Amino acid sequence: MAALDQVTQPLRLAAGATLARAGDTRQYVYTLTDGALRLVRTLPDGRRQITGFVLPGDYVGLTETLRHRHDIEAIGESRACRTPLADMRRLRERYPQLERKLMQRTSMELAAAQDAGLLLARLQPSERLAHFLLRLGARGALSGHPTDVVMLPMGRGDIADHLGLTMETVSRTFTKLRQQALIALPQLHKVQILDLPGLQRLAGDIA
Incomplete structure (x- = not known):
């Protein structure tokens, strides 16, 4: 070093x-x-x-x-x-x-x-977003962050351009995951995972 x-x-x-x-x-x-x-x-x-x-x-x-x-x-x-x-x-x-x-x-x-x-080959926006959140959460855990908290330094527009979705679809999908009690959205750039097994099932085999 x-x-x-x-x-x-x-x-x-x-x-x-x-x-x-x-x-x-x-x-x-x-x-x-x-x-x-x-x-x-x-x-x-x-x-x-x-x-x-x-x-x-x-x-x-x-x-x-x-x-x-x-x-x-x-x-x-x-x-x-x-x-x-x-x-x-x-x-x-x-x-x-x-x-x-x-x-x-x-x-x-x-x-x-x-x-x-x-991710771009998947048809369901919720699957793409679930996998994205799990991947970010895993990287955060390696850095010592809580395993149930995902920090999002990027905005919804950046997430949309990464997942091949529109920003409106990304916003709706965040709301859908929250309504399904899979996640909570305490802040704009912070996601709390409430149901890790459920989010993993939604993400499928690539999570």
Whole structure:
């Protein structure tokens, strides 16, 4: 960690700031330390597709592609660290434990991308939202947050663009899950899971 700190530069990102754009040459590996980022693709018809969210502790840019495949945007005020690719490669060769950790992160990113593809193939909005909440809840639990509380740093519009739904459908589906006593909505950006087994059944086999 000390060697990594020596080649890492901290960054502050204002809400809405763009960290990198699709097509830019990949020069750094980024680590998010606070806030949240979204990975955005613009479809040929101009619509926006959010392929994933980056939360504290997540890395961006670990793949071996030469260019970024997404716009990387800050949802709110965020902090990140960036490490030049050449320095990261040297550290991965020097420290096998770092290489193992980064490989694990890359595998997690691949699994998340596969999950996103499955979500878009599902027909029921409630199934998509249930799986999304469970996935966020599991990531929060790994960081020491309560297992029955899901924090949503992103807005309903971002969730809609991630799940392939309209914002109105996302809002209605949140209300439906609340009426079914699966969740409570104490705050706009906070969800409390009231019936974990019920939410897992709704999410199906991919949860």
